[in-house]
Amino acid sequence: xLDEKHLPRVVLMRPGNPANIGFVARALSNFGVEDxxxxxxxxxxxxxxxxxxxxxxxxxxxxxxxxSLPEALKECTHVLxxxxxxxxxxxxxxxxxLSTLQRKxxxxxxxxxxxxxxxxxxxADETALCTDLITIPTRGLASLNLSHAVxxxxxxxxxxxxxxxNEFPEKVRWSKLEEKTRLRGKIEAxxxxxxxxxxxxxxxxxxxxxxxLPVEARDLRVLERIIRHAxxxxxxxxxxxx
Numbered sequence: 001x002l003d004e005k006h007l008p009r010v011v012l013m014r015p016g017n018p019a020n021i022g023f024v025a026r027a028l029s030n031f032g033v034e035d036x037x038x039x040x041x042x043x044x045x046x047x048x049x050x051x052x053x054x055x056x057x058x059x060x061x062x063x064x065x066x067x068s069l070p071e072a073l074k075e076c077t078h079v080l081x082x083x084x085x086x087x088x089x090x091x092x093x094x095x096x097x098l099s100t101l102q103r104k105x106x107x108x109x110x111x112x113x114x115x116x117x118x119x120x121x122x123x124a125d126e127t128a129l130c131t132d133l134i135t136i137p138t139r140g141l142a143s144l145n146l147s148h149a150v151x152x153x154x155x156x157x158x159x160x161x162x163x164x165x166n167e168f169p170e171k172v173r174w175s176k177l178e179e180k181t182r183l184r185g186k187i188e189a190x191x192x193x194x195x196x197x198x199x200x201x202x203x204x205x206x207x208x209x210x211x212x213l214p215v216e217a218r219d220l221r222v223l224e225r226i227i228r229h230a231x232x233x234x235x236x237x238x239x240x241x242x
């Protein structure tokens with residue numbers, strides 16, 4: 001069985017239909033997932049969510065609401081974005097690969113399952129924050145109802161939890177999204193100080209794709225030391241040492 005630390009956080013990006021949010025609460029209750037966040041959802045008090053989510057009212061009441069996606073993903077190390085569209089610069093994984101993927105993360109990972117708007121899904125700047133993009137194959141309509149997508153995703157996430165082969169790799173400390181965002185800021189500041197022409201649309205895309213990848217905390221610290229050294233050199237202060 002997966003321990004509490006490895007349960008995913010479910011993140012809903014600007015959901016528009018209160019009834020869907022109630023159904024999502026039921027799906028989470030089915031799978032024992034309690035950590036979920038909605039970015040700028042509609043008002044739920046007195047809405048259809050209280051009807052559709054009535055069997056899982058306790059779960060519905062635990063929904064946290066935030067104003068931005070980075071806030072919703074705070075403390076997360078891996079972001080798995082669900083989309084019906086193929087990635088422009090990277091291939092999407094099938095949802096059937098999800099249980100295999102989660103076994104590779106290790107017990108220290110803090111994964112988030114990110115679902116987009118009902119009408120147009122995730123936008124480009126949102127998928128740029130994703131470690132991996134996940135698609136749910138269909139044979140008719142390209143996309144599923146939000147609550148159906150969440151249910152399929154959670155089923156695949158937990159499908160092999162009792163497998164004897166579900167051994168985690170060695171303990172790995174992964175960098176959190178906010179730590180990688182801080183590193184990006186330092187890189188851009190150092191480039192600006194060096195005279196590199198900004199903004200650079202190609203650089204921005206490259207940094208987004210690179211920092212969306214899983215980065216071990218120890219590797220992030222090395223990169224931060226490199227940037228700090230570059231800052232010292234740019235300031236004419238010589239070698240800062242270790």
